[in-house]
């Protein structure tokens with residue numbers, strides 16, 4: 251029987267480096283599927299349709315909500331963000347590991363709909379480092395940075411509800427920790443019930459051992 255893939259949700263404040271950790275991880279693990287979300291925000295410089303996000307109007311996004319096309323969606327800093335359902339479900343059924351890089355609200359709604367999902371929170375080492383990273387990134391206005399910092403504080407208050415926390419001090423070490431989380435999940439007894447059953451089916455009462 252095909253083993254289902256692991257559904258791993260990666261959240262963390264804007265500037266916690268979750269995208270960079272994920273890129274470091276996927277550079278070594280090309281087999282994992284990183285879901286591409288839909289959003290109503292404008293593309294940032296260098297972002298590409300279908301690679302970074304599927305950019306949509308509010309109307310298109312709401313129509314997709316109505317169709318049940320999202321596994322989860324959330325309203326974050328004045329824009330909608332959502333995970334397209336179909337691709338994720340297909341990959342998991344094929345046994346492929348799937349990563350969703352989504353916000354805290356989205357993570358908890360995934361946990362409700364898919365209790366087997368593993369929730370991983372990436373945190374910056376400190377508030378000061380986070381502030382510096384957001385300012386140095388230079389992709390947002392001061393007003394947006396202020397809003398995102400306030401949001402970061404709210405998100406940090408939810409971090410204790412996650413299954414794992416990765417403190418992103420150094421990218422390579424953080425990516426290794428993500429690798430360890432995947433490895434730990436594969437070893438969980440709950441995720442090996444099929445193996446245990448197959449083993450027991452292979453046991454014969456009348457075996458003769460010489």
Ligand code: 5GP
Pocket residue numbers: 261262263264287288291322323324326331332333334351352353354355356357
């Ligand atoms: P950004 O605008 O910086 O790309 O993303 C803002 C926030 O939205 C980030 O925390 C990001 O993880 C989150 N996000 C991106 N895609 C999704 C999604 O499909 N669903 C939810 N709930 N959050 C998302």
